[in-house]
Amino acid sequence: MTRIIAGIAGGVPLAAVPGSATRPTTDRVKEALFSRLDALGMLSRARVLDLYAGSGALGVEAASRGASTVELVEADAKAAQVCERNARTVNEAVSRRAVTVRRSKVSVFLEKVPLGAHWxxxxxxxxxxxxxxxLADVLGAVAPRLAADALVVVERSTRSPEPAWPDGLAHYADRKYGETHLWFAEPTAPAGQGSAGMSEPAPSLET
Structure with a gap:
């Protein structure tokens, strides 16, 4: 059974999407990812967007760990219903409506969001x-809607190439966990101002 790992709702069980329509992030990868995000100070009071949310497990984990708002975007009807269920569970645990669900294709959702620092x-x-x-098109739509010190995390198979980062996003670091490759990117700053996010890029590591 999938559970929230840590935070206010730590230990709370989550509903899973029936069948094989989605590919949930493993507990090992989720724990490693959120330990890193915690260390970087990326969760407290953050505005979080969870794209291709599946069951919403990543987004609700962020809410449990102190994110201010979380939007789960999922097009599949069954998965979106599970997102709704998990959002209600976590909102009750944190005693506020931190998590909302957007049933939509990712590209359509992003097109409707005006440019600006939303996440x-x-x-x-x-x-x-x-x-x-x-994927490059989606990243291109995300880039102009980020805060200056934002972080983007893309989960892919180790057999997939590095994402094609659009103007406005730059590779910051990456990590491998078994068959999963996590890519981290941050907004690029205007020339002469340096990085807008993390100060020293970390090398690629396989763990």
Whole structure:
């Protein structure tokens, strides 16, 4: 059974999407990811966007650990219903409506959001069959809607190439966990101002 790992709602069980329509992040990867985000100070009071949310496990974990708001974006009807259920569970645990669910295709959702600094952290766990060009288009739509010190995390198969980072986003670090590759990117600053996010890029590591 999937549970929230830590935070106010730590230990609370989560509903899973029935069947094999989604590919949930393993507990090992989730724990490593959120330990890193905690260490970077990316969660407290953050505005979080969870794209291709599946069950919403990543987004609600962020809410449990102190995120201010979390938006779960999921197009699949069954998965969106599970997102709703998990959002209600976590909102009750944190005693506020921290998590909302948007049933929509990711591209359509982003098109409707005006340009501006809407999110501090974006979590993306797209289905592995998603084409690299489609992924690049989504990243291109995300980039102009980020806070200056935001972070974007993309979860892919180790067999997938590095995402094509659009103008406005730069590779910051990456980590491998078994068959999972996590890519971290941050907004690029105007020339002469240096990085807008993390100060010293970390090298790629396989763990």
């Amino acid at each position: 501090d952290l974006v979590l993306m766990d797209p289905p592995y069959p998603l084409g690299e060009e489609q």
